[in-house]
Amino acid sequence: MKNFLLNLQILLGFYPRKILVRFKNLPLFYHEKKIFKRSMGNNRDFRITRNYLCLTDRNENSGTYTKHYFKQDLYMAQKIFEQRPQKHVDIGSRIDGFVAHLASFMEVEVLDIRPLDNTIKNIRFTQANLMSRDFPLINYCDSISCLHTIEHLGLGRYGDPIDADGHLKGLDNIHRLLRPGGIFYFSVPIGTQRIEFNAHRIFDVNYLMNYFSEKYDLLSFSYLDDADELHENVDVTAGNIHCQYGCGIFILKKK
Numbered sequence: 001m002k003n004f005l006l007n008l009q010i011l012l013g014f015y016p017r018k019i020l021v022r023f024k025n026l027p028l029f030y031h032e033k034k035i036f037k038r039s040m041g042n043n044r045d046f047r048i049t050r051n052y053l054c055l056t057d058r059n060e061n062s063g064t065y066t067k068h069y070f071k072q073d074l075y076m077a078q079k080i081f082e083q084r085p086q087k088h089v090d091i092g093s094r095i096d097g098f099v100a101h102l103a104s105f106m107e108v109e110v111l112d113i114r115p116l117d118n119t120i121k122n123i124r125f126t127q128a129n130l131m132s133r134d135f136p137l138i139n140y141c142d143s144i145s146c147l148h149t150i151e152h153l154g155l156g157r158y159g160d161p162i163d164a165d166g167h168l169k170g171l172d173n174i175h176r177l178l179r180p181g182g183i184f185y186f187s188v189p190i191g192t193q194r195i196e197f198n199a200h201r202i203f204d205v206n207y208l209m210n211y212f213s214e215k216y217d218l219l220s221f222s223y224l225d226d227a228d229e230l231h232e233n234v235d236v237t238a239g240n241i242h243c244q245y246g247c248g249i250f251i252l253k254k255k
Contacts, residue, residue, distance in 0.1 A: 025055040072247055073147065079185065087109070088145070090146070131170055146184075147186070150188050155198040171211065183254075
């Protein structure tokens, strides 16, 4: 029943707590508007043309950000800034987060299954299906990032074909895309391995390490725990990584 109600909230965009806050702050909105109009006096530099109700902002933190994304984006961008690769490709990471960080100091070629309509300086975009068996780019670049993307492949969320092995096909194509000795900057949700359809997969760290073992050398592993706290340069073999919905951050070197 609890899961049903949560899905209903997501489907309808109905969040009771926010609605209550809006109603609570509505009288304050009209009270403050009255005070503001009085303070304008005869000043006609500006005029109020319409109401644009922002009724919940005052109750939120000043530094709000999306879980996982802000800290992983900043961390990985700093690592790539240190390396300054010759040719960097990003696959499916957030344009308005991580990719924007990179574009502030280098050119980035972005691959995504969805189109990008805007022209953005230092971002060169190609629409592509990373799961394709005929993926054309081999030994193409010396640096690749793919943050919070692989977990979605094959679930149809972003218009991609349904494929239970979509994550493996995507990872295989990334391996082919990267030159030997190249660096792979990678993140995915970690925890008890499962699928929450059609949002994402959550990966067991050992499952990922088994996949990577023959293809890459692990340069570093960090992770965000369930409280979104960053743990840097953790021993991935120690067995003390306990998350239900954390974020594993891998830096790998292609063998």
